[in-house]
Amino acid sequence: MIAEKLNTIKSNLPQNVTLIAVSKTKPEEDIMEAYRAGHRDFGENKVQEMTAKYENLPKDIRWHMIGHVQRNKVKYMAPFVHMIHGVDSLKLLKEIEKQAKKQDRVINCLLQIHIAREESKFGLDEEELKELLASEAFSQMKYVHIKGLMGMATFTDKQEVVQSEFSYLKQLFESLKKDQESWPHLSMEVLSMGMSGDYELAVECGSTMVRIGSSIFGERNYQ
Numbered sequence: 372m373i374a375e376k377l378n379t380i381k382s383n384l385p386q387n388v389t390l391i392a393v394s395k396t397k398p399e400e401d402i403m404e405a406y407r408a409g410h411r412d413f414g415e416n417k418v419q420e421m422t423a424k425y426e427n428l429p430k431d432i433r434w435h436m437i438g439h440v441q442r443n444k445v446k447y448m449a450p451f452v453h454m455i456h457g458v459d460s461l462k463l464l465k466e467i468e469k470q471a472k473k474q475d476r477v478i479n480c481l482l483q484i485h486i487a488r489e490e491s492k493f494g495l496d497e498e499e500l501k502e503l504l505a506s507e508a509f510s511q512m513k514y515v516h517i518k519g520l521m522g523m524a525t526f527t528d529k530q531e532v533v534q535s536e537f538s539y540l541k542q543l544f545e546s547l548k549k550d551q552e553s554w555p556h557l558s559m560e561v562l563s564m565g566m567s568g569d570y571e572l573a574v575e576c577g578s579t580m581v582r583i584g585s586s587i588f589g590e591r592n593y594q
């Protein structure tokens with residue numbers, strides 16, 4: 372079942388779009404089913420859960436941290452995490468830099484931008500983004516590499532709302548891309564937007580990375 376759903380979604384995505392299979396709350400045997408079907412990119416939103424799965428599962432899995440990250444948890448994933456999608460403050464980025472340096476490895480990060488109308492979603496606004504990029508601390512970082520942007524649209528049936536939020540993020544992505552030579556450790560390659568309910572629209576709007584959970588693994592049970 373999982374492998375079939377995965378392959379159906381993959382075959383409908385353009386070649387330049389990477390699929391992150393979001394396995395949060397799901398057991399390791401579900402991940403292994405996708406793994407045996409050839410999949411390697413998995414997303415989790417809790418550091419502890421991701422670390423436990425990392426320890427038990429094949430080491431060529433690329434682990435994506437897609438959730439909100441607490442600074443005191445960075446050290447646990449620093450040895451292995453492939454990409455941190457939810458970077459939304461300079462403070463967090465500084466901690467990632469520190470822990471990446473300790474591990475002597477570069478950690479790929481995406482800056483999360485607040486695009487939804489809802490208050491609750493995390494992320495930087497455009498002004499905070501510019502401030503972060505202009506800061507002295509950021510200019511001196513060596514162990515973080517900013518690979519692009521991530522955003523989550525408003526949870527709504529109104530397609531035009533979701534579309535305008537995704538299009539806004541795409542524009543921001545393109546404008547930073549034009550400017551990317553200003554920073555040695557920034558390259559706009561990844562635009563992470565789109566989930567089970569809205570990934571087709573996200574891809575139309577220019578997404579290069581979709582994060583899909585329930586459409587692959589089924590509904591989550593949080594009990």
Ligand SMILES: *Cc1c(COP(=O)(O)O)cnc(C)c1O
Pocket residue numbers: 393395416437438523565566567568582583584585586
């Ligand atoms: C859970 C989650 C997803 C996947 O959600 P689905 O609706 O199950 O596809 C994508 N992105 C983030 C940040 C998430 O927390």
